[in-house]
Amino acid sequence: MLKLGYYNNGVKALKFIDSIRHLIFYSTSTSIKSNPYFGNYLIEHLGFSKQLARSTSTKFNQIQCRRIKKVSSSKFVSNADSVLAYLRQNGLNDTHIRIVVSSLPNILVSRIKQTLKPKVDYFMNFGFSKSDFAQVVSINPYVLLNGQFIRAIEALKDVMGCDNHVNIIRIMKKSNWNTTSGLSNNLIPNVAVLRDYGISIELIRDRLLVHPHPFLRRTVIFKDLLVRVEKDLGIPRYSSRFLLGLHLLASFSQNNIESKIKMFESFGWMRSDVMDLIRANPFCLALSEARIKKSLEFLMNDLVYEPAYIASHNVMLGYSLEKRIVPRNKVLLALKEKGLIKMHHSLYTTLLLSEPRFLERYVLPFEEVHEVYAKHTGRSPLQPLTEGGVGDKDGL
Structure with missing residues (x-):
């Protein structure tokens, strides 16, 4: 019997750490009440609802209680206005900013030159556009006050190559806190293990770009996964399917x-x-x-x-029954029944064709099957194809 281990523990551990971090910073307390001037500022300047403003204000007060030096209301407003202006200047709209402030209310009292600007400058100098930066921040607001994101990029540069900025940006635009933490802490040692296995850096880069998550496990778990790919799945390390097996076991x-x-x-x-x-x-x-x-x-x-x-x-198994397999099978059967093609034409061969190629070869030349095609696809064979074709293989 195939024996497989459940190795999502790495992700679970990251989520647990993240939840503890939130608990430490934002645990509820009956002794701390929401801050009126802070809450009013959120409502008036950022369009927060009263409920969200109240909860965000409570978070802010909990953080402020640990500060030796308090921030007065007048200094807060002045600093917050400057922070908002700086964030908008760098591509964030009010929706992005609401996400950031609700997660990190203390950003409104952060220092622009000392705290925000060095991180924003790093992104822009690396090659992030303002829209890229806004997307990153909306997914992972902590990048503005934490160096984890920068360490993740440096790790990716080490693996993907220093001149591969476009693909590094593609990965980071989809990275939340857990992904970023895994990249910064586990990526380099895990890739080193794969290289010791004889896996080429080109294959590693290709899979990392498509599915980075298997590479984020703690290295001790990652090593065990690699053993199981060979032992339990029977996929040798020299096989081009080895990393696909890793992805299956990790997911x-x-x-x-x-x-x-x-x-x-x-x-x-x-x-x-x-x-x-x-x-x-x-x-x-x-x-x-x-x-x-x-x-x-x-x-x-x-x-x-x-x-x-x-x-x-x-x-x-990767093709959609409704969009590809059944319609093409019906067309093929109709063509054979009418004697328009020879009986040896196989369904499998037709499934491999792109939709335009299938239309060109099996549908358009034979008006007799136009209705069959339309009935089972819901579209006329003469209708222009949308980008990407019709009935393409599902993402596996």
């Missing part, structure tokens, strides 16, 4: 994966068949159980494909 629990394997077995698959499928394409088990069941019902019951055939033509 799903033992029970989740085992339940999906049993779904295949309920359709008559031997466990060896399922293992062949996993080794060929680990992401087939990233599909939901409902999706697997629906696909197998059609491929095995309606089309009478054997497990071995599906395992060796596993790309079919």
